[in-house]
Amino acid sequence: MGLDVREMRLDETPLVIDYFHSSTPEHLEMLGVDPTRLPPREAWATIFNTLYGVEIEQRRGFFLIWLMDGDPIGFSSCDKIVFGAQANMHLHVTKPAERKRGIGTQCVRLSVEIYFQKLKIKQLFCEPNAFNVGPNRTLQRAGFKYVKTHMTVPGPLNFHQAVNRWLFEPPV
Ligand SMILES: CC(C)(COP(=O)(O)OP(=O)(O)OC[C@H]1O[C@@H](n2cnc3c(N)ncnc32)[C@H](O)[C@@H]1OP(=O)(O)O)[C@@H](O)C(=O)NCCC(=O)NCCS
Known part of the structure; x- marks a missing residue:
């Protein structure tokens, strides 16, 4: 299979909106997402328009699309970006x-x-729900190191939950 990852274009961002809005309540629960906190589709599209109008150094979010043989298969994003220092990553294969x-x-x-290159970060964190086995296993396999498990509200779409903090730092 030919996998490719690149920056998501603005016209591809409906992939993200459709993914969350078409997810079952059970899937959102596994992700730690509160369905009442999802922005309505049109409002979310406006949020993306605004986001893509901002220079990368000031972006609050940065999105990558995952392609298999040229077709979208998933996406990743970063938020809590401190340009030149750190960011928090998310990961989704959209087709079950x-x-x-x-x-x-x-x-x-x-x-x-791509995140290290484009955002000039030194540390990349990821905090999946502690009970969501898929991302926790995947992060370990991809070279992230386990830091701790703690209770938090990870982001604006989430409810209060236990998360595992994982960290990727490039070898020195
Ligand atoms: C998390 C996700 C992106 C991982 O992608 P993936 O293509 O399924 O992962 P891989 O096939 O590379 O699997 C990596 C490891 O995780 C394991 N794994 C993945 N999903 C799993 C699951 N649901 N249950 C148990 N193990 C799982 C694989 O068996 C593999 O284990 P190994 O290292 O022993 O071989 C994908 O499962 C997904 O989109 N899940 C739903 C969205 C989600 O939970 N996102 C995280 C939000 S923070």
Whole structure:
């Protein structure tokens, strides 16, 4: 399979909106996402328009698209970006049938390279729900180190939950 990861274009961001809005309540629960906190589709599109109008150094979010043989298969994003220092990553294979085939691990590795290059970061964190096995296993396989488990509200879409903090730092 030919996997490719690159910066998501603005016209591709409906992938993100559709993914969350078409997810089952059970899937959102696994992600730690509160469905009442999802922005309505049109409002979310406006948020993306504004985001993409900002220079990368000032961006609050940065999105990558994952492609298999040229077709979208998933995406990753960063938020809590401190340009030149650190950011928090998210990861999603959008088609359930394509999960657990090695795509996530490969695409996370490729995404990490892009984040370090584009955001000039020194540290990349990821904090999946502690009970969500998929990302926790994938992050370990992709070279992230476990830091700790703690209770937090990870982001504006999330409810209060236990998360595992993982950290990627390039070898010195
Ligand atoms: C998390 C996700 C991106 C990982 O991508 P993936 O393509 O499924 O991951 P891989 O196939 O590379 O699997 C990597 C490892 O995780 C394991 N794994 C993945 N999903 C798993 C699951 N649901 N249950 C148990 N193990 C799982 C794989 O078996 C593999 O283990 P190994 O290292 O022993 O071989 C994908 O499962 C996904 O999109 N899940 C739903 C969205 C999500 O939970 N996102 C995280 C939000 S923070």
